[in-house]
Amino acid sequence: MEQKMRCCRMEEVRVRFAPSPTGELHVGGVRTALFNWLFVRNRGGEMILRIDDTDKQRSSPEYLDSIISSMQWLGLDWDEGPGAGGKYGPYFQSERLEIYQGEAQRLLEKGQAYYCFCTAEELQAEKEKQRQMKQPPRYSGRCRELTPAEREQKKAAGGSYVVRLLMPKEGETVVRDIIRGEVTFDHANLDDFIIVRSDGLPTYNFASVVDDYKMKITHVIRAEEHLSNTPRQQILAQLLGYSIPQYAHVPMILAPDHSKLSKRHGATAVQEYKEMGILPEALINYLTLLGWSPGDDQEILTREETVRSFSLERVSKNPAIYDLTKLIWLNGHYLRTMELQTVTERALPFFQKNEEIWAAYQKSLLKIEDVVALVRDRVKTLQEIVEASVYFFLEDFPYDEKGVKKHFSRENTGAILNETAKTLEKVEPFKTEKLKEELQSLGRKLEVSLGKINLPTRLVVTGRTMGPDLFDIISLLGKEKVLARFQRARELFFQE
C-alpha cells in the first residue's frame, strides 16, 4: 500500500499567478507569471489565475481587464481562473469570503487567533516608541491577554477590531525554497500579524495561504519580496492543518538606478510596451533571460524551446536590473526575422492609429506589406515602422534640414537632378535593377560619382538622407510620384 503511494502517485503540478488588480501588469509581475507558466508547461500541470482582490479600496475592474488582456497578449494562458472556469473556484478572493471567515473562526475557537481592539493611533504610537528605543517595530500582543469578559465588553462598545494570529514565541521555522535552499527564521522576530481586517476582509497572508491550500497549489512561485512573509504563512498553514507547498522565490527586477521598479522609471507596464510597438515574442524572450538561462549561449529562444528546457533550479538568485536596450535589440531582431506577413499584420494597427497616413494609404495603390519589407530592416519597433514609412504615403513630407544644406547646395546639383529626372522618365520597366543601371550610366555620362546623383535624389524623393535602398524606394513609388517629387523639389529649392 504504502509503496504504491510512494512510487506511482506522481503528484500533478499546480501553480498560480495571483495578481491584485490595483495597478497595471508590469515587467516584474509578468516575469513572475512567465516563470510560473514556463514551469507548469514544462511539467505538464495546471496554471491557475487567481485574482487577489482583498484590497477593496485600491482594486478596480479596469486594472483587472488590463491585466487579463496583457496576459492574453503575451500568450500566457491559464487552465483555471477568470474566463476559464475550474473546479476550485471561485477564483476571485472577494468571492471567497465565507471560506476565510470559516477558517478564521476555526483559529479563533482553538485559541490560535484572537480579537485585537487596538486603534491605528495606538499602534502608531507603540511603533514610534519602539523606533525611538531602537527596537524593531512589532505589535506588543497587548490584546492577547484580554479576558473573555473584557473582549465582549469591547465588542459591545462598538469599536472596530481585527483578528490576529497568535504566533509561537519560541523556536524557528525553516522555509525550503527551490531557488534559495533552506532559510531559517527565528520566531522571536515574528509578531502577531493581522489575518482579518476590521472590515471583515482577510489580509494577503491569510487569504493566500487558505487559497493555495484549497486550490491544491503544489508550487508557489513568486517574487522574492514575499520570502520574509513565508514563515508567517507556513506557521498559519500548520495551525490550520494544511500541507505546505513548495516555494520558489524568484529574484526581483530592479530599475536601472537599483531601486524598486515603479511608474517613474518609464515604461514598466506591459501595455506601454505594446503601445510602443514591442512584440510579445521579444518581451517574452527578454524576460525569459532576465534571471534564467538555458545553460548554453543561446540568446534567441522560441517559446517552445524555453518550455522544453525551463527549470526552477536554473533561476538565478540575484536581482536583475532591467535595461531596455537588449529588449529593443531583440525586438529589432524579431522584426527582421519573422515572416513578412506576420510583421505586417502586427504593424497594421500602428498604421491605422495614424489617421493621416491611413487615409493616404487607402487612396494609394501601395501595399503596406511592400513598404514594411523595405523599412523593417532598419527599425526597432512597430511604431518606428510607421515613422519610417511616412514618405511612401504622404507627398508633403518635410526635407531634412542638414541634408538640404549638404546635398542641394552645390552649383550643379540642380542640373544633375534635372538630368536624373529626365533619365528616370525614360526608364522602362521602372524596376530596381533597371533603375540602378540607368542611374549608374548617367553618372558615367556626367562624369560624377554615383553619390552625387543618389544622395540628392534620395532627398528629393524621401526628404531624408537615410533609409532603404534608393532604387527599391523609387521602384515602389512608381514613375508618376517620383517625377512629381522632382517637380516639387525643383520649385522649392532650385527656382531661379
Add this chain to the structure above:
RNA sequence: GGCCCCUUCGUCUAAUCGGUGAGGACACCAGCCUUUCAAGCUGGCAGCAGGGGUUCGAAUCCCCUAGGGGUCACCA
C-alpha cells in the same frame, strides 16, 4: 534599526564534484561590406566587491567587512 536574501565585464548572464587564457549576448569602439542608413560579418574594450582562511590549487568551500535589495501595513 532587527531579520532575511544577494554580490562574475556598464547591463543580462555561463563556468558539471574546487584545476578555464573566466565564455556568450546587449551596449560601446574599429574594420569589412556598401548608393545613404541600417542589417550582416570580423576584431577590440571591459568583470570574479574587499580582506582573511581551508587547499598542491578557490570565481567556486568557510569566516569577516562593505555594498545592494527585500521585509517588519487593517498593500499584495
